[in-house]
Amino acid sequence: MAETRTRGRRERLRAETTAEIKDVALRLMASGGPDAITLRAIAREMGMTANAIYGYFATRDDLVTALIDDVYTALADAVDAAWAAAAADDPAGRIRAWAHAFRNWALANPAGFRLIYGDPVPGYQAPEGGAAPDAAQRVCTGLTALAAVAWPKASQASPASEDFQWSDFDPGLLSKIRPAFPDLPPAAVALALRIWGHLHGLLCLEIYGHLRTQMLSPDKLFREELAQLVRSLGLAA
Amino acid sequence: MAETRTRGRRERLRAETTAEIKDVALRLMASGGPDAITLRAIAREMGMTANAIYGYFATRDDLVTALIDDVYTALADAVDAAWAAAAADDPAGRIRAWAHAFRNWALANPAGFRLIYGDPVPGYQAPEGGAAPDAAQRVCTGLTALAAVAWPKASQASPASEDFQWSDFDPGLLSKIRPAFPDLPPAAVALALRIWGHLHGLLCLEIYGHLRTQMLSPDKLFREELAQLVRSLGLAA
DNA sequence: TGTCGAAACTATACGGTGTGAAGTTTCGAT
DNA sequence: ATCGAAACTTCACACCGTATAGTTTCGACA
Numbered sequence: 001m002a003e004t005r006t007r008g009r010r011e012r013l014r015a016e017t018t019a020e021i022k023d024v025a026l027r028l029m030a031s032g033g034p035d036a037i038t039l040r041a042i043a044r045e046m047g048m049t050a051n052a053i054y055g056y057f058a059t060r061d062d063l064v065t066a067l068i069d070d071v072y073t074a075l076a077d078a079v080d081a082a083w084a085a086a087a088a089d090d091p092a093g094r095i096r097a098w099a100h101a102f103r104n105w106a107l108a109n110p111a112g113f114r115l116i117y118g119d120p121v122p123g124y125q126a127p128e129g130g131a132a133p134d135a136a137q138r139v140c141t142g143l144t145a146l147a148a149v150a151w152p153k154a155s156q157a158s159p160a161s162e163d164f165q166w167s168d169f170d171p172g173l174l175s176k177i178r179p180a181f182p183d184l185p186p187a188a189v190a191l192a193l194r195i196w197g198h199l200h201g202l203l204c205l206e207i208y209g210h211l212r213t214q215m216l217s218p219d220k221l222f223r224e225e226l227a228q229l230v231r232s233l234g235l236a237a
Numbered sequence: 238m239a240e241t242r243t244r245g246r247r248e249r250l251r252a253e254t255t256a257e258i259k260d261v262a263l264r265l266m267a268s269g270g271p272d273a274i275t276l277r278a279i280a281r282e283m284g285m286t287a288n289a290i291y292g293y294f295a296t297r298d299d300l301v302t303a304l305i306d307d308v309y310t311a312l313a314d315a316v317d318a319a320w321a322a323a324a325a326d327d328p329a330g331r332i333r334a335w336a337h338a339f340r341n342w343a344l345a346n347p348a349g350f351r352l353i354y355g356d357p358v359p360g361y362q363a364p365e366g367g368a369a370p371d372a373a374q375r376v377c378t379g380l381t382a383l384a385a386v387a388w389p390k391a392s393q394a395s396p397a398s399e400d401f402q403w404s405d406f407d408p409g410l411l412s413k414i415r416p417a418f419p420d421l422p423p424a425a426v427a428l429a430l431r432i433w434g435h436l437h438g439l440l441c442l443e444i445y446g447h448l449r450t451q452m453l454s455p456d457k458l459f460r461e462e463l464a465q466l467v468r469s470l471g472l473a474a
Numbered sequence: 475t476g477t478c479g480a481a482a483c484t485a486t487a488c489g490g491t492g493t494g495a496a497g498t499t500t501c502g503a504t
Numbered sequence: 505a506t507c508g509a510a511a512c513t514t515c516a517c518a519c520c521g522t523a524t525a526g527t528t529t530c531g532a533c534a
Contacts, residue, residue: 213373214377216407
């Protein structure tokens with residue numbers, strides 16, 4: 001038991017250091033953007049040598065990957081929580097809550113948003129698996145859940161023009177969605193992705209500063225977007 | 238006259254070198270992404286020293302700015318040309334032509350798209366004026382022209398919920414739009430920006446690889462988006 | 475309790491980057 | 505023929521990621 005305690009101690013220290021590295025990296029990112037994430041800066045902040053970090057992350061990309069995982073998970077948590085907090089019998093309200101949570105999170109963590117959705121860092125290549133794809137699918141799944149509730153009305157308000165097949169979508173995504181919504185057709189998933197694109201586009205333009213050159217009140221535009229979305233889904237109050 | 242000839246020669250050489258620098262930079266970007274744009278790599282390619290480039294661009298950011306200007310202008314030219322090539326009496330066709338030109342350009346020049354709309358390069362800060370904002374406004378203006386034609390029908394199909402004012406928009410943008418479309422209300426410009434956001438979002442997700450994790454046929458999704466857009470504008474065939 | 479060995483960390487080095495200052499060459503204008 | 509500006513090179517500096525080798529720390533076990 002002393003054994004497990006001490007071994008636990010080693011692992012605890014290691015976990016703490018790992019957490020501190022990620023913490024410092026996130027702080028640097030928040031203050032100086034994704035490019036401020038340099039091993040040397042992190043080490044400087046921690047009173048270490050840059051090479052010491054290699055004991056915790058094999059490469060800087062691995063660290064960035066870990067950060068993306070954490071940040072993306074935080075985003076997914078935020079929108080899921082907003083969804084859960086809204087009244088279940090008010091689909092339009094849930095969509096609004098979800099979307100506003102998404103935007104508010106992005107505006108509060110612009111560097112995080114860029115880290116997830118932009119070029120995180122020079123030459124970075126995302127790995128295959130990991131928490132980030134999971135979080136992406138959670139976001140996507142949440143959106144599909146919203147679309148699923150609205151689908152019966154939405155599909156008759158504006159049926160899909162393309163004939164979507166299940167084979168058009170990623171099996172991993174479907175494996176999470178289809179069990180939850182057995183009656184959902186492929187076109188509804190396409191709708192969810194389109195909605196994702198709508199919100200993502202406005203947010204990208206805003207966060208990367210392309211909207212501010214044309215529009216002085218992006219929040220008004222976003223609210224209008226949501227109003228039209230709710231209406232197009234046949235959920236208008 | 239010998240005077241003007243020789244002075245012209247100096248300037249011509251200078252212009253040629255400037256063009257070659259940008260050319261090499263664009264080639265590097267196309268093959269290795271925006272991050273491959275390094276002064277040293279350019280100089281290496283040209284058989285020069287990296288510092289020689291400082292005679293043409295005061296800083297690397299200035300070079301990147303020049304590239305962004307060129308690339309953004311090329312994009313604006315492409316969509317404008319597609320718009321002009323489509324039949325003037327077919328608003329829906331013009332929208333489709335515009336949007337497909339946008340997407341095709343982006344897919345053909347992913348690095349350029351990232352250069353314009355993403356983090357171009359570590360620590361880059363866009364300057365105030367220049368050709369890029371002009372090109373952005375051309376894109377935006379083109380979109381507004383599309384929205385303007387559709388507005389009479391579109392506004393009664395789905396009127397705006399927010400009350401947009403002219404003061405919500407950038408005066409520079411309005412100065413180009415309002416003279417051309419005197420009867421256009423602010424809400425129509427908001428619609429144009431929303432459409433921009435829709436297309437931009439799908440394209441961003443696709444180009445940055447976030448869509449491919451969920452959807453295997455992005456082009457089908459894009460066509461569906463356009464179909465729904467045309468329908469929502471009351472332009473359905 | 476003394477010793478071993480693994481883990482954590484440092485030191486040094488290499489090649490890459492942008493950029494500044496100073497020196498050299500080129501070449502048109504007078 | 506000469507002057508001077510422009511083009512270019514050389515050298516230097518600080519920063520980056522990362523590989524290698526050496527050093528310290530400290531829990532585990534005889």
